[in-house]
Amino acid sequence: MAISSTNKVALGLVNISLLALLTGCGGGSSMGDNSPPDTGTSISWTQGVFQPSGNFAQQCQALNEKHWLRSWSNETYLWYDEIIDRDPALTPTVSEYFALLKTEQITDSGAKKDNFHSSLPTAEWKAQSQSGVTFGYGFKIKLISATAPRQGVISYTEPNTPASNQNLARGFEILEVDGVDFVNASTQAEVDTLNAGLFPSQTGKSTTFLFKDINTDETREVTLTSQTITSLPVTNVKTLADGSVGYFQFNSHNAVAEKPLYDAFNNLKASNVTDLIIDIRYNGGGFLQMASQVAYMIAGPANTNGKIFEKTIFNDKHPTFNPVTGQRLEPVMFTNEFVGFADNPALMPGTPLPSLNLKRVYLLTTASTCSASEAIMNGLRGADVEVIQIGSGTCGKPYGFYATDNCDTTYFSIQFTGENNKDFGEYADGFAPENTTDNARLPVRVEGCAVADDFSRQLGDPEEAMLKAALNYRTNGSCPAASSIASKQGFAPANFSDTPAVQDSRAASMAEQNKILPRQ
Known part of the structure; x- marks a missing residue:
């Protein structure tokens, strides 16, 4: 074999x-941006001193979650020594703190x-x-330019979806989303409308699009309602x-x-x-x-x-054993x-x-x-x-x-790099x-x-x-x-533009x- x-x-x-332990904490995590700042807690922080992440795992009060993220990142993040160690209590939300736990x-x-x-x-x-399964309309968009003057084209559609049922296909270029000029929109509010329409985060979102067929220059206005899409x-x-x-x-x-x-x-x-x-x-x-x-x-x-x-290959703390599974490191062979x-x-x-x-x-x-x-x-x-x-x-x-799951949130943090034969x-x-x-x-x-x-x-x-x-x-x-x-x-590298992407x-x-x- x-x-x-x-x-x-x-x-x-x-x-x-x-x-990874879907049972979580019942009430969900405090990843939402409306989580209040932590006050009155007895958990201490000393710069450069880390408790084992297991001390905080699946403890879903916001400060505990942040201390779990801090220790877990120090243990497993590939570039752990490039993270600036900050007091978790000084960052208002779990999501904001997690965003800081990476190299810049x-x-x-x-x-x-x-x-x-x-x-x-x-x-x-x-x-x-x-x-x-994702939320959407059944088309995939290729953003050739994400900032003004923008260009976005349907790259392909999934069968039996709102997009394919409206005969949308590869080569349809976006001109407007809910009345906002896709190509030239310059304000954050306009771009927020574009993003909300193009990338729905739930089912039932109704969005009106104006497309142009790049082969015929014919324009078409269609209204699509988002649903769960199985790609x-x-x-x-x-x-x-x-x-x-x-x-x-x-x-x-x-x-x-x-x-x-x-x-x-x-x-x-x-x-x-x-x-x-x-x-x-x-x-x-x-x-x-x-x-x-x-x-x-x-x-x-x-x-x-x-x-x-x-x-x-994991960070230099783990040359022999996998820090996640505890097993001796072995290569992935051709399966x-x-x-x-x-x-x-x-x-x-x-x-x-x-x-x-x-x-x-x-x-x-x-x-x-x-x-x-x-x-x-x-x-x-x-x-x-x-x-x-x-x-x-x-x-x-x-x-x-x-x-990796903690408190009903799954985290994706770079932990290894790979080399071939x-x-x-x-x-x-x-x-x-x-x-x-x-x-x-x-x-x-x-x-x-x-x-x-x-x-x-x-x-x-x-x-x-x-x-x-x-x-x-x-x-x-x-x-x-x-x-x-x-x-x-x-x-x-990001293209230079004064308008939001x-x-x-x-x-x-x-x-x-x-x-x-x-x-x-």
Whole structure:
């Protein structure tokens, strides 16, 4: 088998790991911004002196929660020595205090070192990670420019949702949201309206949009009501180029993706494909072990046996033992069996995975390609499998976390970084095709072609620019003229503007941009 017995046990308990003591404290946490300041408490604070986090765990009075966060961060945060130690009693709310428990340093290119610090109500985290459920209208928005003059385009829609039922599709550009000019809105109040409309945090939110079809310039006004949306993590499974090339769109490493991935690779194996193109341009990440499964199904046993997919490295307090599970540190190997991430797995855990036994793979990427998706790239490169990147630079996140619950809130705080079989993991500015012309970041250059996202055609269309470039590169080894540009969305250095940015500030959107490990 390609995974150790220790990893196998840990993985089998993933359902427990994600929920991590859901019983909580009954009355919920004090993460809300209306929590009052702490007064009259006997808990003391001495700068640089930390009690064990277990002394405060699941004690849901606000000051206790803050002391738990302080100690837990000092124990497990990857850059714990870069956190300024502040008296928890002097920060009004738990959420405000948690926001301070991270590094403020930047990378060589000017991006924030940690742009992934977030939290989420545990019930919402369970729904998102286990079932792919979020609130929305069923369309995904690509923010090409988040500040004025803005540009936002529908990147794809989910079937049987308000968006698809109104015949909205990839390539519809946003002009107005509830009467506010999306492109030119300049005040915080206007941008608050844009954000509330585009990124609803509950069901039943009715929003009126004005869209323009970029192919026809036709405008359409539609009113949509938000609902719970179950995303399809794997779609568009097909063969191209007379059946010799497999293709599919892979949107998220969430629990429900495991069976569709298994089916996709089985179907492509039955079709005897000799090459594979995986469209991960909007895949922000998720379960690291699922990334290792995908890499195994691409490369097969001959290319992965005995090789490490990713070594997890914690802060310097923990060189030998995992600070979260207490187990001796062992690498994540290329996983060759069905794990059973979902609450009710569709297959028996331990079922062998199919594999295509390929020595190369084509990956379509953008700045929204993040974390566990980047781990696929790095893990395969460490195993000497040729990765050909078509698109634009990835987000740059070699880091991950254990989703940790305290008082009905789940926290996402960077706890480890990863290295492949060749001890490489320095890609904080992402991976980018070798002919990328953007010099604002310092990515790891990868064989392939810089190609801008093409919203004029649907995903999976052989004439869509990225997919077309991948097919042509396979045939003749040449690239079109470099057309990829640095995204102003995601985790690149912020663009300079005097106007506030449109952004999805829901913690769920940040949680997606991560590598997640299960807890014992």
